[in-house]
Amino acid sequence: AQSVAQPEDQVNVAEGNPLTVKCTYSVSGNPYLFWYVQYPNRGLQFLLKYITGDNLVKGSYGFEAEFNKSQTSFHLKKPSALVSDSALYFCAVRDDRSTLGRLYFGRGTQLTVWP
């Protein structure tokens, strides 16, 4: 079975500090991993994805994520947080064995960056 866990409902960080939003996954085959961000009253915006290759993936707005196969994790990171990064972040996974291409989402992590 495929699943995603975001262990923290809420992450708070001061502006200028590094931030990490955690994600772990479970798939039968190899994972394809995605991060999305959702601002209030908006849809989900794609940030980055890992398909294959370099374990460190760089995405939009200065975000990056590191794929760790042994720990089945794909944590989202940013070296210096901005107040405007405050939003709801979703991790999602697909199994490379899946013929349906269904994305499985985590419950989301609310990131608040304090000025």
Place this chain on the structure above:
Amino acid sequence: ETGVTQTPRHLVMGMTNKKSLKCEQHLGHNAMYWYKQSAKKPLELMFVYNFKEQTENNSVPSRFSPECPNSSHLFLHLHTLQPEDSALYLCASSPQRASTDTQYFGPGTRLTVL
């Protein structure tokens, strides 16, 4: 968000009403999706269309009826809904249904059922 548009953005309806949600994508994609987003719950996939053909119905009640007249447009027809159907309904599209494809989302329709 201009790639995938949804109308209306907000909808209030009674349980006996019939209404429709519209989604349009301007990305040249061939796969389209309906999701339901409720508070404190993971996104729920409702329907998947690939080249206008429905390929997945995730055990959605029949009071939700999708329609995909072409690869650019997707509708969700609503009738005799329940208050628990109140949620944000998100449309998404992707180039194909491939596992590596990114899904791009619209802004959603906030539905309130009275």
